[in-house]
Amino acid sequence: MNSFILNITASSGEFYQGSCESMVLPVKDGVYGVQAGHSPVLVAIHMGMLKFTVDGETREILVGDGIAEVTPTFVLLLVDSAERPEDIDKNRAEAARIRAEERLQHKQSMHEYYQTKIALDRAMQRLQTAAKYKR
Structure with a gap:
């Protein structure tokens, strides 16, 4: 091929x-x-x-x-x-998700808000991947 x-x-x-x-x-x-x-x-x-x-x-x-x-x-x-999916630390990703969700509850500048949304999206993607590919 x-x-x-x-x-x-x-x-x-x-x-x-x-x-x-x-x-x-x-x-x-x-x-x-x-x-x-x-x-x-x-x-x-x-x-x-x-x-x-x-x-x-x-x-x-x-x-x-x-x-x-x-x-x-x-x-x-x-x-x-x-x-790699098997290298994702599920506990670390969950902690990042919680931190991002907590930051979203506070008043932020637009830049901080978008940075927090990116962090939350990344944490959620890592958690979904870890759940799908768990050993």
Whole structure:
């Protein structure tokens, strides 16, 4: 099967680099599929599950917002965060959700409000992912 080079870089550093056969990116209005030979495009990534296939095995990771540069031979993802579902600490995510919900109860500037909403969305996505992929 045809493949391309996939490079996933999070704000904490390189998460994955290697061959990939296909991938499905989370975007604001659904998902976006990529295969080898894809036309060049830039895609805005929305927090969610990224699925990619390596040697016939599908892998899934939770990615934060970011951007993907797609070419026929490689895909470069730059995302805020990237983590395997099994690495999510459910207790930590629950504590983050509680903190964000408490902050929403207080008067905040618009900037603080949007930052808190982002934190709450991230915590909720992590909790949903951890529940779905629990060991």
